[in-house]
Amino acid sequence: xxxxxxxxWLGEYLRDLRKLxxxxxxEICKSYHLARSSLANIERGRHVISAYxxxxxxxxxxxxxxxLLRNNHQEISNSRKEIFY
Numbered sequence: 001x002x003x004x005x006x007x008x009w010l011g012e013y014l015r016d017l018r019k020l021x022x023x024x025x026x027e028i029c030k031s032y033h034l035a036r037s038s039l040a041n042i043e044r045g046r047h048v049i050s051a052y053x054x055x056x057x058x059x060x061x062x063x064x065x066x067x068l069l070r071n072n073h074q075e076i077s078n079s080r081k082e083i084f085y
Contacts, residue, residue, distance in 0.1 A: 008045030010054075013068070015043040017061050031060045 001009070018028060025036045025043075032039070041047035042057075049057070058065050 004045070007048060010049070011043040011045040011047075014057065014061075017058075017063055018043075021061050021063075023061070028057070028060060032057060 018025070025039045028034075029036050029039055038047060042049050054068075055065055058068065
């Protein structure tokens with residue numbers, strides 16, 4: 001997987017998590033202190049996010065960082081099941 005493909009996958013994963021939590025980009029940005037357009041670019045894979053900012057974003061979504069490694073993005077995208085951790 002190339003770096004570009006990784007950030008696209010990560011953005012889709014974060015978008016899917018946000019939607020599973022029934023949060024809008026605006027709601028996330030109020031807690032994250034980030035412009036909505038920046039979050040949209042992260043979700044599209046157009047913006048590189050640091051490990052620490054990824055941690056903060058997952059914390060706002062109430063999802064442990066470890067779930068990023070454990071969960072298969074394809075399962076989340078296809079089934080829209082709750083995330084178990």
